[in-house]
Amino acid sequence: MNAPIVRLFAVMLLLFALLVAWTSRWTVLQQEELQDNANNRRGLLEELRVPRGPIRDRDGAAIARSVERPDGTYQRRYPLGNLFGHPVGYSFATLGRTGLEQEYNDELLGKEDAVSTVLDQIVGKDQIGNELRTTLDAKAQRVAIQALGGRRGAVVALEPQTGKVRVMASEPEFDANELREESSLDAIPEGGAVNRATQGQYPPGSTFKVVTTVAAIDTGRYTKDSMISGKSPKVISGTPLSNSHGAQFGNITLTEALTKSVNTVFGTVGEELGGDTMQEYMERFGFSSRVEIDLPAGERASSGVRIPGRERFVKVDDRRVDVGRVAIGQGGLLATPLQMAQVASAVANGGELMKPQLGDRIVDREGRTVEDIEPESLGRVMKASTAQEVGDMMAGVVREGTGTAAALQGVSVAGKTGTAERNVQTDLNQPWFIAFAPRENPKIAIAATIEESQGGQGGTVAAPIAKAVLEELLR
């Protein structure tokens, strides 16, 4: 009977080999697939046991930190309350993650490369999150929130040479601590879930004339002294276009037209340049694609031209687009505040556009920098000489034009106002201001806007907000 026993053992051997094979299947071969399975909540539960690294502003003030709870898990606290609801976001097991908490999740959890993690496991080292040091400035952020004064709108300020974002304020804000206390997203005030700085798509109004001016001068088709008729109304794309308050101008230089924000001049320039040239320059500035910044894709919108009844943006050379009106920031053109800050930034930085960044570096628990987040160029938008000329023209706007309200004591500011009409009947406007300062040695580029202002103008409503923030940042 021994031979069949040996064969029986062989069968058992085979069965057990199958068990090991199937265990290998789940532990190794299909491990990632299982860990990424939507039903798998283990990752989330595991993350609760990791002390998530803090998020700090550029001076080291804690924006987010983790506290241990009695059951050994960790929970997020946001010491600055609603100051950084945007763009920092929140991270809670039941509510998910947004903003920088989501974008830098791996770093905050201290997930390093697989090799060192295995090594850590063997020596039993616990996973500890790293700190995210941001480029944000809590003091200036507070000034921005105060200046917005509860009105819906946004302020973005960044360093033109590096793209480091110093202020990103969006009203209404939310306090992530309240989300935790109520364990519900309902604690976000109405409209507060949207980061208006990166997701708000608004008609940029006359601030967009900077883009038109850049295209006009950089192509060599115009100079700052080119003479153009500023009569009002003037037929643009077959429809009469008027200047603000119907103001009449004769033949004026492009510089004067920008200083006084003369619509009919820029309408003509836009028509003359044509849709493809305008589209080309807009794309160089970053229009027509999702605005670049280290935030989750779902929290970044793109800027471009939308024609009525269509969901997607169309190119400016589309025959349905009124190039003349796009050239003055209307005609279905929509832009995010961050995109408009990028316009000022490119002019300030001699024509080179930098990628905006909120993360500055990753620091481990011992204070060593693990990763420096290097500034990144998005390419050259215009010749340095164009940037110089347009900068001078923008300085004139603040010195003697529509933007005098942004003038700072002892510092020359270059800017451009904008007032987009939201409802002509009720005189509801969206005031804008974009700027950079100091003119000679730009340190900050900024965009500020208020969604709805009764009769407000860019120069009277938005320029003072930018001024307050610039004042704080240049102090």
Place this chain on the structure above:
Amino acid sequence: MSARNRELLALVPAALLVAGGFAAVFLQQDELHAEVSNLSLTIAAWFLGLCLGAHIIIRFTLPHADPYLFPLVAILASVGLVEIYRIDETLARDQATWFVGGLVVFAATIVLLRDYRPLERYRYTIALAGIVLLLLPRVPFLDAQVNGAYLGVAIGPITFQPAELAKICMIIFLASYLRDTRQVMAQKLRLKDLGPLLVIWGTSMVLLVFIRDLGSSLMFFGGFLALVYVATSRLSLVAVGLGMFAAGAAFFATTVPHVKDRIAAWQDPFDPELFNAQVGGSYQIAQSLFAQADGGLFGTGFGQAVLEPRSILPAAETDLIYALITNELGLFGAAALIGVYLFIVERGFKTAMLAEDSFSKLLATGLTAVFALQVFVIVGGVTKLIPLTGVTLPFVSYGGSSVIANFILLALLLTVSNRARAPR
């Protein structure tokens, strides 16, 4: 070195495992809960004392028995105890108590059945006892239905799984029955010799319907086929038997709702409807696979797997303990555990080969085969090789009936081995 000294030496790995494992879990929990509990050390000391006690009993009663079987079982028991302690201290204390009970029964079996051959005389009584045991869970007032299967009997506060004991009864009966008929069956297959085969097939089908458990019935029928094959060397019988079982299983899989659910969950555990089903869904098997994926090659380490909330791994201490072990010890640890089982199976078959008489050979073969198949059924279920059914992982899973029945099985194997290896 004598067999018993080798056995004593072979207990060292188990001692190291239980000490190291408890220390690891202890440190891990100490980090979480500030208060220090010395329960872990108490349980570890108890456990090692018990192992030594059992060793001494074997030394005096079965001096020639296989020296590796008991230490291998001790390794399994220590892994199980550490993992159960890691899940819940109270459960570990209960399990340690069951081990005491198991070892008492173990010692009693050895002393009473040092000569096991008289068992043959009571084969029909034993067979009847086995069938009664199997049907007990369906007796009104005693039934304790778990996940739609009738596996347990509730007597007061104690739930007890009679199938664990019934498997031993069945093997004793078959070994003695086949000893008588194997010559005839091996010579020429007559219809009347197929009778018992049909009876057993019928019984396992009835089992499938009555206790609604594909795993147990696979285990019983597989053990039966293994014995028939070894007794007669006729593969044709095995083939016919497998065919009949497959046909029966296929029929019931489409008609018995509980079995049907299990198979659906096995085929597609991530189907949203099955995954979120309140009853009979695939949530458990899906969580089992997630836990194993978390283990990877090396595992998270003793005491480090995610186990809160408990619903993240349902029945972690019984059905899914293999998933928890894979989670904490990784593929390597799980493969080592399978290796230990394989080693036991090897020693079991070795005992059968060394045995002189047919009854001893068949008894050792049957006990070993049913033990191996039980491991296959539960680990195969947990790893989704076959549909998941609720049998225990021998000596590792939490549960009194399992511990006691498997210690009886071990005692029988050791007595057969003692006789087979005794110098003549």
